[in-house]
Amino acid sequence: MLTAKSSPSPVPGTRQRIVDASAELFGRNGYTATGIKAILSASDAPFGSLYHFFPGGKEELGAEAIRVAGGTYLALVKAFFGGSANVVDATRSFFEGAAAMIEATDYADACPIATVALEVASVSEPMRRACAEAFRSWLDELEKHFREAGIDESSSHGLAVELFCAIEGAFLLSRATRDPSPVLIAGRACVASVEAALRNESAR
């Protein structure tokens, strides 16, 4: 079941190329709007390979793409919140980085999962679960860092959810208005919430 490592190929291997292209296209254009053929031509793979690796077809591929994209974003969260010892600074730079990125990609790449998540929420149970699992992994990571900063468990969970909602909503608003400022405004609100939670803790 391991990915073929028999030949140390410079190309990432067909299966991974397919998944990577899927994650990118699904994230940018949505699940329904992205056709199988577009994925195959983007990943330079033949039809047969797709259904060899993903007998479940587009839906199975979609679920896997969500898992990969979720892992990529989780690594991003870890990089921001694990690198900085200060959760307030981490929160601030996370939102500022997000604002810079969404502007740099011309409002195309924000959350790689959000569009798909909304599309499939009431339609595909396996894909919905994959989205829920990805979101949960982000929330767990955030919550962990808040707890490590001395914030109690309940508040840490609330902060993680609040931060998630703020950035996802801000991505939506920014993409629709082609304006990065919602991300910055949401970021400032989150920074204030994190600071307030830390104050509550130390004043205890």
Added chain:
Amino acid sequence: MLTAKSSPSPVPGTRQRIVDASAELFGRNGYTATGIKAILSASDAPFGSLYHFFPGGKEELGAEAIRVAGGTYLALVKAFFGGSANVVDATRSFFEGAAAMIEATDYADACPIATVALEVASVSEPMRRACAEAFRSWLDELEKHFREAGIDESSSHGLAVELFCAIEGAFLLSRATRDPSPVLIAGRACVASVEAALRNESAR
């Protein structure tokens, strides 16, 4: 160009039936996943009528559906924030109502525009603009009520954006996880922010 009022028909008129069905289906299943035929059969209208009223085809219909859905939600915001004299209570009951609704519709109907907005943001400029305009109308309405509560303009704008992001992000998370609690958590955070803004104002 007026909508035909010549006959006081009990049925809402073909054009409106098409738009209403579109708004509902687009909101629930997304833009790409909703076919023209599904809209026509849901609104009990023939092919010809659609292209008579919307020569621009699906895209023009989509933009109109966004406008209608945007207006419906604007009325909802007005009902909550105009009815209550207290912005804190309004904020709280708004989120609680949202949580109850998303659960009651089995996580199918949350924001009627969000899915479409993400789908078309980088694809259809007229639809993107319609989404931006709808969002802006909600934000303006929220901001107005915060200003009327005595909060300064800059903070009112920030609060409106914060509230928007919180509920949109919470809708996304709730639909993906099939759990209403994110909406409630986000609501509590917003209530706290509104209270803090009011305190700042009175302490000035």
Added chain:
DNA sequence: AGCCGACTAGATAGATCGCTCTAGCAATAT
């Protein structure tokens, strides 16, 4: 009555959709 614009009605075109199918290649196992 006769006309005309608004609207209904649906067959059909042409493209694209996800997917299946058979055939063949390359490397390993026997």
Added chain:
DNA sequence: ATATTGCTAGAGCGATCTATCTAGTCGGCT
């Protein structure tokens, strides 16, 4: 050497997509 396995390769199927087209109905106006 031969069989087996893992993967490549793409033609093509039936279904479905959006949109166009022609024809016909209906109500109000002159």
